[in-house]
Amino acid sequence: MMGFTNLIRTHFDFLNHSGSEAICAKCNEVISQRIVTALDKSWHPEHFACRECHTPITESTFNQKDGEPVCTQCYASKYLDVCFSCGEPIKGKTIKALGRAWHEEHFICGGSCQKPLSGASFYEKDGNAYCKDDYDFLFAAKCIHCYKPITDKAIIALNGKWHKDCFRCKMCDKPITSSTFAVEDNKPVCTECVA
Template sequence: MAPPKVCASCKQNIEGGPAIIALDKVYHPEHFTCHECKAPITGSKFQEKDNEPYCDKCYADKFLTRCKACGDPITDKVVTAMGADWHEDHFVCGGCKAKLIGTKFMEIENAPYCQKCYTEKYADKCKACGKPIVTQAVVALDAKWHQLCFKCSKCGKPIMKDQSFRTEGGKPQCVKC
């Protein structure tokens, strides 16, 4: 005759009735409960941490990383960017809301932006043409310029970054003019 089964929770014998075997222990069905909320775990699905059973909700609330955008636990793929974790669908541009996974993005005020939105909203604008500067800028005369927009006000030729220039009336002039 087999020795009696002892419930891991109440320490009483399990005699003739149903028993649950989980985590190398035996339980009365009503005693197999979530370690956190103490609700009975029904069905065959539960989570385990440190050899203790948890219902899905308690496990997610207690142990899973949370999405920076919505605050909910992340149960699937985790996107880690900008020092935070995100749901895949929540790591989106702060402007157009396009998904940013696998793309280049810029961080502005703790929000990610796609290159297009960053350029339109935040990139420095050229003093001459007013368009965003997405490459190296020429910094001169208390302003930023596209390399080819920084021109001599007399002859119209670009003043290259290694050339000297002077100003007349606050406008750049190449040394030749």
């Protein structure tokens, strides 16, 4: 989040409020006209400048880095994380995930739903984040009977994986629970229907 600091600009003639002369933090000269007071220091207005680009800061707010003023543009380009999705600096809440930084609204499911994933659990595949439903749909093994993702235990038979409830007898349509079964047209048949 950007660290804005309010800039206090006041007009002084020769003395500051404590009665002593105001000395510029940049040039160490006495300030006799306008004065900028910020970060517990005083400056000539032309010396209150960004530590990066050295341009005088004239806005009513500024940023600081290590106790020195930084203009808004330099702060955004040098100190803010850049969103992996849009490439823009992140001025608000930052989501750090998958070794990258994201705007909160850009950290979304990489599948078809595009749901926001901020604050939610997610699954990673090839550097992308997915909600559970899309992850299962895209990457889980599919049942050779119903073609839906298998997210629990699977029965491996007849050159494929099956949901427990999908592994049914071709003849009576009852689930096959025995480890022995017959095969007809590459479909399971329970021992009761074979007899």
